[in-house]
Amino acid sequence: MALLSMRGVHVVVDTAEGPRTLVRLSELELAEGEMLGLVGETGSGKTLTGLAVTRVFPTPSIRLQGGSIELGGRDLAGLGERELLAVRGREVGVVFQDPNASLNPVFPVGRPLMDLLGLHRSLRGQAAVAEAVRLFQRVELPDAAALLSRYPHELSGGQRQRVMIAMAIAAGPKLLVADEPTTALDVTVQAELLRLLDDLRREAGMSVLFITHNLGVVAHMVERVAIMYAGDVVETGPTRAVLKEPRHPYTRLLLEAVPRQGQGRLKAIAGTAVPRSEIAQGCAFASRCPFAQDRCRAIEPALEGPGVHRAACLRQEEVLHV
Amino acid sequence: MSERLLALHDLQVRYPIRKGLLRRVAGAVHAVDGVSLRLDSGGTLGIAGESGCGKTTLARAVAGLLSPSGGRIELFGEKAPQGHWPLALRRRVQMVFQDPGGSLDPRQKVIDAVREPLEAFTRQPPQARTERALALLAEVGITAQQALRYPHTLSGGQKQRVAIARALAAEPDLIILDEPTSALDVSVQAQILNLLADIHDRLGTAFLLISHDLDVIAHVCERVAVLYGGRVVEAGPVAEVFREPRHPYTRALLAALPDPDPDRPWRPETLKGTVGAPEGGVGCPFRQRCPLADARCGQETPKALEIEGSVVFCHRVEEQQRPA
Numbered sequence A: 001m002a003l004l005s006m007r008g009v010h011v012v013v014d015t016a017e018g019p020r021t022l023v024r025l026s027e028l029e030l031a032e033g034e035m036l037g038l039v040g041e042t043g044s045g046k047t048l049t050g051l052a053v054t055r056v057f058p059t060p061s062i063r064l065q066g067g068s069i070e071l072g073g074r075d076l077a078g079l080g081e082r083e084l085l086a087v088r089g090r091e092v093g094v095v096f097q098d099p100n101a102s103l104n105p106v107f108p109v110g111r112p113l114m115d116l117l118g119l120h121r122s123l124r125g126q127a128a129v130a131e132a133v134r135l136f137q138r139v140e141l142p143d144a145a146a147l148l149s150r151y152p153h154e155l156s157g158g159q160r161q162r163v164m165i166a167m168a169i170a171a172g173p174k175l176l177v178a179d180e181p182t183t184a185l186d187v188t189v190q191a192e193l194l195r196l197l198d199d200l201r202r203e204a205g206m207s208v209l210f211i212t213h214n215l216g217v218v219a220h221m222v223e224r225v226a227i228m229y230a231g232d233v234v235e236t237g238p239t240r241a242v243l244k245e246p247r248h249p250y251t252r253l254l255l256e257a258v259p260r261q262g263q264g265r266l267k268a269i270a271g272t273a274v275p276r277s278e279i280a281q282g283c284a285f286a287s288r289c290p291f292a293q294d295r296c297r298a299i300e301p302a303l304e305g306p307g308v309h310r311a312a313c314l315r316q317e318e319v320l321h322v
Numbered sequence B: 001m002s003e004r005l006l007a008l009h010d011l012q013v014r015y016p017i018r019k020g021l022l023r024r025v026a027g028a029v030h031a032v033d034g035v036s037l038r039l040d041s042g043g044t045l046g047i048a049g050e051s052g053c054g055k056t057t058l059a060r061a062v063a064g065l066l067s068p069s070g071g072r073i074e075l076f077g078e079k080a081p082q083g084h085w086p087l088a089l090r091r092r093v094q095m096v097f098q099d100p101g102g103s104l105d106p107r108q109k110v111i112d113a114v115r116e117p118l119e120a121f122t123r124q125p126p127q128a129r130t131e132r133a134l135a136l137l138a139e140v141g142i143t144a145q146q147a148l149r150y151p152h153t154l155s156g157g158q159k160q161r162v163a164i165a166r167a168l169a170a171e172p173d174l175i176i177l178d179e180p181t182s183a184l185d186v187s188v189q190a191q192i193l194n195l196l197a198d199i200h201d202r203l204g205t206a207f208l209l210i211s212h213d214l215d216v217i218a219h220v221c222e223r224v225a226v227l228y229g230g231r232v233v234e235a236g237p238v239a240e241v242f243r244e245p246r247h248p249y250t251r252a253l254l255a256a257l258p259d260p261d262p263d264r265p266w267r268p269e270t271l272k273g274t275v276g277a278p279e280g281g282v283g284c285p286f287r288q289r290c291p292l293a294d295a296r297c298g299q300e301t302p303k304a305l306e307i308e309g310s311v312v313f314c315h316r317v318e319e320q321q322r323p324a
């Protein structure tokens, strides 16, 4: 059963010339207890897709223009601001890339966590402290009780990110949106944090929308992956299938652009990404695609394929066999 | 014989830690703590390590942007002067930074950013400078139209190309690149890495490349030095270090990198503790996190041990090498 099902989600930014499309997602599904990797390069729309779930956009000029976002069978797109307040934090937890931006430097790190426990679980006083300690222990922070009264600058980057995870899971959400949670961390710290996220998911049967640009992390952390380009998913399927037998030229080129020791010239993707709003018709990748033909500029490819592995490319069979 | 271009002898850079109302100096961060390295002309050396290991401080010291607290920097066979560098030396050593936007003046058109070093370092007449600037920009893939624009109208990758063209304008012998692709996407990074490879092949410019990304270093460099806590823990030919990392930290660093091929195993090690500011002093800088640490590691600083063209600083590796 799908816990989260996003269809036709359309995110726009209001400009002087009218609304401009930032994301136009054909579909994205997340099963119960599943961790899905949402992968793409800068500006492809990963963050806005994650934020669209609970409609917390970075500026008021960005808004949800249409589409459905079903969480556990209920359409969040139809909810008003007040009803969404009850969803945020309680049913959907969020972790961002930069823990510094989310922690107030003048408060001890335990304070926002205890506020959340009061808000979502009506825990106060000693009960809140006890639960906060338990959560800090659960995210494997050392010296949990003492750490509650420490300030953000006294913690390492990895520890601050653990605090953010403790806050995100405090209310026992069904869905965790983790937006590049380890990108700002050192590689030797990243591995530990990824393992923790995976343990938490298993233990609580929580679904995780794991947003990243790192194909290596995806290869080893998630069973299913969705690749985004210019505001839409261009390929999705089991991680192994997508990474070993990509059906979309973009996925293929992205994999070939990763540097490795002892390898010659890298295959770079020509040009730069074109924003969704500037694509009048046809395939969004056509301007950079080595496989592009005239029909690609006329027909917009839909996500399709032989089974669960699907790509939005008119020539996917050829791409697969080159 | 390749000529010695850069040599660091026991280089040290310390930052004071100030405490209290009077901002008294209460100690020091040993950001670079006795580093010895060499780079031959036309060579490529990568400096790898995680946040706080001293990479950027090392790069800035080599570029003359800050003064060492101890040790010696030799450039082109002579001791690098402290303070302001003479013009000739400034021309020969150029630097490219991580943030491609920050290193370009927002009020200066792209072409002027490249004309500026031509004006400072060459005797070309203005018309020739303009032509040369356009040619340099074309070489890095910036069109004549883009050359007339301001930096903010360019993408991150394009700005980094301009920064590289600006460095090339001086016709340097050494370019120091501090995390040149860390702010870029993988597809844009690939374009920049290819550009760097072309420059190296064509002009023979030496690179000192600073990066936290071992894959990037492996792709660009012939040699690598791995830094931890302000010290080199292992250095050698890239192929050798990747084939057989010997230092426990190098091993952990390589094991932590996940490969995009799901069939290549990923077995990251769990390291104790967290990375702290380098304190200097006696002992191995990695001892708090090292899975192999014993009493000796806190009492003696590991000495350089040469194995098959590499140099490793670790007591345990040394003990293994000794005949039983």
Ligand SMILES: Nc1ncnc2c1ncn2[C@@H]1O[C@H](COP(=O)(O)OP(=O)(O)OP(=O)(O)O)[C@@H](O)[C@H]1O
Pocket: A013, A022, A023, A040, A041, A042, A043, A044, A045, A046, A047, A048, A049, A058, A059, A062, A213, A275
């Ligand atoms: N505050 C904003 N105002 C206007 N446009 C925005 C804003 N935030 C994002 N966008 C645009 O929306 C699109 C999608 O951005 P989004 O941040 O979701 O991408 P992303 O995939 O998360 O990128 P990154 O990897 O850089 O985090 C981009 O074209 C971006 O420029």
Ligand code: SF4
Pocket: A248, A249, A250, A283, A284, A285, A286, A287, A289, A290, A291, A292, A293, A296, A301, A312, A313, A314, A315, A316
């Ligand atoms: S539809 Fe055409 S342009 Fe688009 S990815 Fe496929 S081959 Fe390339």
Ligand code: SF4
Pocket: B247, B248, B249, B284, B285, B286, B287, B288, B290, B291, B292, B293, B294, B297, B302, B313, B314, B315, B316, B317
């Ligand atoms: S010297 Fe000791 S602490 Fe340092 S790396 Fe070797 S075993 Fe580990």
Ligand SMILES: [Mg+2]
Pocket: A046, A047, A048, A179
């Ligand atoms: Mg993002």
